[in-house]
Amino acid sequence: MLKHIYRIIILIGIFIASILYFSRDIKEVVFDIDITTVMEETTLPLVTIKVSDNKINLLRAYSTNLNANTIREAVTPLDSEQTFEILINEEEYEIKKLNYELREFVGNDLIETDSISVFNEVDNVKAAKIKLDTRLEPGKEYACKITLITDESKKMYFYHRVKKYENAYVTEKLSFVMDFHNAIKDKDTAQKIIKNLETKKNADNSTLAYVNIHSSFELVTWGNIKPVFLTEIIPTVKEINPETGSVELDYIIEAEIAGVKELFRIKEFYRVRYTKDRMYLLNYERKMESIFDVNLASVSKSQFKLGISSDYEVPYLASADKKKLAFVRNRELWFYNLEVNELVKVFSFRQEDTDYIRDIYDQHDIRILNMDAEGNINFLVYGYMNRGQYEGRVGLLLYQYIRDENRIEEMVYIPIDESYQKLKENIGDLTYMNALDVFYLHLYNNIYSYNTITKQLSLLAENISNENVEFLKNLNHVVWQDNSDPRLSKRIKIMDLETGEIETIDTQSGYNIILMDKINSNLIYGLTAEEDITTLIDGKVIAPLNILEITTLDKKVLKKYSKAGYYITDVEVKDNIIELSRVRKENDNGRLVFPTVPKDYIMNQIKNEPTIIEVTTRVTEQALTEIYLTMPKGFVMNTIPKVSNTIHTVISDDPTVRLPKYENTETVYYPYVFGGIKGLYKESSEAIQIAGKSIGVVLNDRNQLVWERGVKASKSLLSKFDTMNWSASSNQSMENCLRLMLLYQGISVSLEQVNVNNQSAIDVLNMYSKHTPVRLTGITLEDALYFVSEGRPIIAMTNSRDAVLIYGYDAFNIMIIDPKLNKSMKMGIQDSTKLFEEAGNVFISYLRE
Structure with missing residues (x-):
């Protein structure tokens, strides 16, 4: 009997011990499903280019093998020797091999490829010299991809453009830029560069945040601050030709403001012209941005100091009780708990032990999607990933900030096969996460929903451009036109993003419906x-x-x-x-x-939406205008907030969602200004106007160069038209102009083939031309003559029906063929400008393949 009792007692003991053991073990397993860690430091190498003893173009590494023509950040000017040197800062890797590819910038066709496995090494930097064997066409851009391969067979990719000229006077232009940059550090030394400034009395000299060639000498020479330069300054050549060049300097400085050291991000942009007699400064801009530091908070006024900046927009979101706040500054996400005066750096690529060079790469952004009552936040990071698990990739990362555990968890990763510059122009306003964990996204003209629980991706609408979608975030609704083509649009759809329900506004018989805008709600x-x-x-x-x-x-x-x-x-x-x-x-x-x-x-x-926080300014003699972020009314910041950082949860499941490859159904145009894209436009004229104001270039989505400011020759003549056997045999002026343009390309067509009664002139050129036609309607004659300068004639309307063909110009006249008169003739610049303006400035030409 006792034996059975002892056995029962022993079994009960084993049972209790097992429960205690397994319950403890289960707890550990649940905790360790995901690995929590701080974000990994940057590891990828940096590469710079050396040409003619000039160190230029700091290139960032990409972890994914993109098309060589995808990234357009820097151009390497080559002379007749067609050589340049690659300088490799290896960081944590051992580089064993370098591959390079030279490709057509338009079409990405491979031209040349080779490998290098023997490097020179000086001061821990490996160097490889590349000589291109293919004879490059002068003035034409080519895409160049550099692939570094480590001793563990890891590949890293670097992208830039190359452009050949017999002499682009690179050394002279870079020397001028760096001499100017160094001169303005000291007001006495800077006296020699005054002649390059174009100071205007009405220029805004109230802030150091934005300085240009028209600013005062005092402002150009840093006013009353004394900058300490913390990073090596490597010029980035953005555009180049024999006469002009555009160069950017990007660096970090430290300056003492009111006795306290502060950090600033600086970007300088120069556009210069070379002549045999002297160098000219055509354009100068300097942007100064304070790097947010919580220790600079103004406790007495309950304000965070944002400092010197041109950016008065602070994206933010407050909880319903207004006691919790999330905001984005310097591409970092912060969470502020007003009740306990605690600030959390939720997301940042900035490293604690920084080398600055890596941290200043600003090709990403953050959107706050929502915040619940507890302070949990869903947010989106999109662009180039500076560090972490996705270092060197371009994509979209959907995160959740879990406040109680002070950690962020990755929910969705969407890889993108092009640059942040294009991504930011192709992502719509719609980025939304609802209460059922369904993520909505408008990207590359398609609207998607993704259920993060079921992992189901749905395409809600396709071929819907940004201008045909309205996102009413505060009302949890999105509205879109069912077809971007106004000839096909019959319905507007209204979607409740919380329920997924869709209602429609249908057009009446005989009409199409066009979504134009929104006002309030x-x-x-x-x-x-x-x-x-x-x-x-x-x-x-x-x-x-x-x-x-x-x-x-x-x-x-x-x-x-x-x-x-x-x-x-x-x-x-x-x-x-x-x-x-x-x-x-x-x-x-x-x-x-x-x-x-x-x-x-x-x-x-x-209806004015109430603001929770406000951006205010203060002016001091030393720093001039500075920006402050004022907390909600009634809140008192007794001390500098306590600051903490989040940890990352690396989830075990693969969160990657690959979107279907987007095929663009219509051409779009990108103006590149100061080295970056400034918008996306359906009409080339709109992009040209933006680029023209800011001394830039325009490319289309096929990477074809459409237009460039400042390279038009003073005169040009397409002499082939003077020797070509042509005649206009009827009053069909547009048809004759089309026939002449095609004949110039070596294509013979009849007037019947190019008849525009039932089709447009662009349709005709799409059908017969060897090149991509472009509608230029809306630009000035002065801007249109760029095409003649580049060897391409222009068709110009003189009224609603008649056209002439422009094939030359000088300082006083344009040379035209007037089919109605069946002759070529000169026409004064002023008279022709007025004539074309009255006809609507309707111009047509084509692009260089």
């Missing part, structure tokens, strides 16, 4: 009669609106606008005013034309 859309939609001779589609309506999300019409004989072509919302661009419809020799008429306006009762 209401939608603005218009109706266009199908019979009024027309394609102009230059290929542009006009869909004038007969009726404009302002409606609520529940489809209640608040305002209806319609005036007989007038049509609306564009809408712009300015505060509480809706500005309407209008036209009339006229028939001109069988073609519809739409002359502009005065604008009209709709007044709206504006």
Whole structure:
């Protein structure tokens, strides 16, 4: 009996011990499902280029093998020897081999490839000399990819452009830039560069955040601060040709402001011109941005100091009780708990033990998606990943910040096969995470939903451009036009992002519907009669609106606008005013034309959204204008907030979501200004206007160079037209101009083949031309003559029906062929400018392949 009792007692003991052991073990397993760690430090090597004893173009490593023509950040100028040197800062890797590829920038076709496995090494930097065997065409850009291979067969990729000239005077231009840069450090030394400035009395000299060639000498020479330069300054050549060059300097300085040391990110941009007599400074800009430091907070005023900056926009989100706050500054995400005065650096690529050079690479951004009552945050990081698990990749990372555990957890990773510069222009306003953990995204003209629980990706809409989508974040709704083509749009869709339910606004019979804009929480859309939609001779589609309506999300019409004989072509919302661009419809020799008429306006009762935090300024004698972030009214910051950093959770499941490859259905244009993309445009003219104002270039989405400021020759003549056997045998002036343009390309067509009665001139060129046609409608004659300078004739409309072909120009005249007169002739610049303006500045040419 006792034996059984002892056995029972022993079994019970074993059972209890097992429970205690396994429960403890289960707890450990649950805790260790994911690995928590701090973000890994940067590891990838850096590469610089050396040409003619000049060290230029600091290149960042990419971990993914992108097309060589994807990244357009720096250009390496080559002389007739076609050689350059690669300098490799290996960091933690042992580089054993270097491969290089030379490719066409347009089309990415491989031209040349080779390998190098023997390096020179000086001061822990490996060097490899590359000599290109392929004879490069002078002035043409080529894409160059450098692949470094380690002793463990890891590959890292670096991208730049090369451009050959017999002499681009690189040394002279770089010397001028660096002499100017060094001179302005000291006001006495800087006296020698005063002649290069174009100081204006009305220039804004109230801030160090933005300084240009028109600023005061005092401001250009750093005012009352004494910068200490913390990083090596390596010039980046952005654009180059024999006459001009554009160079950027990017670095970190330290300066003592009111007795306290502060850090600043500086970008200087130079555009210079070389002549035999002297160098000219055509453009100078310097941007200064304070690096956020919580220790600089103004406790007495309950403000965070943002310092010297041109960026007055602080993306933020507050909890419902207004006691928790998330905000983004310097591409870092911060969480501030006002109740306990604690600040958390939720996400940052900046390293604690920084070398600055890596940290200043700013090709990423952050969006705050939502915050719950507890302070948990969903946020999106997109662009180039400076460090961590995805170091060297471009993509989108959806994170969740779990406040109680002070950690961030990765939810979704979407890889992207191009640069941040293009990504930022192709990601729409719609990035949203709902309460059911469904993530919504508008990217590359497609709208997606991704259920992070079921891992299901859904395509909600395709071929919907940014201008045809309105995101009403505060109301948890997104609205889009069902087709970006106004000739096909019959419906507007309204989606509740929390429930997933979709309602529609359908057009009436005989009309198409166009989503125009939003104002407050209401939608603005218009109706266009199908019979009024027309394609102009230059290929542009006009869909004038007969009726404009302002409606609520529940489809209640608040305002209806319609005036007989007038049509609306564009809408712009300015505060509480809706500005309407209008036209009339006229028939001109069988073609519809739409002359502009005065604008009209709709007044709206504006609703001011209450702001939780405010950006204010202070002015001091030393730092001039500085920015401060003021906390919510009634809050008192008794001391400098306590600061902590998050840890990362590396999840065991692969979070990668690959989106279907996007095929663009229409050409778009990117203006490159000061080395970066400044917008995405459907019309080349809009991109050219942006690039023209800021001394830039325009490329399309095929990487074709469309237009470049400042390289047009003083005169040009396409002499082939003077020797070519041509004649205009009818009054079909546009058809004759098209035939002459194609004949110039070596293509013979009849007038019947190029008839534009039932098709546009662009359609004709798409059908027969060897090159990509481009509509330039809206640019000036001066800007259009760039194409003649580059060896391409221009078709220009003189009225709604007739055209001439421009094939030359000088300082006083243009040379044209007028088919109606069947002769070539000169025309004064002023007279022709006025004539083309009155005809709407309708120009057509083509691009160099």
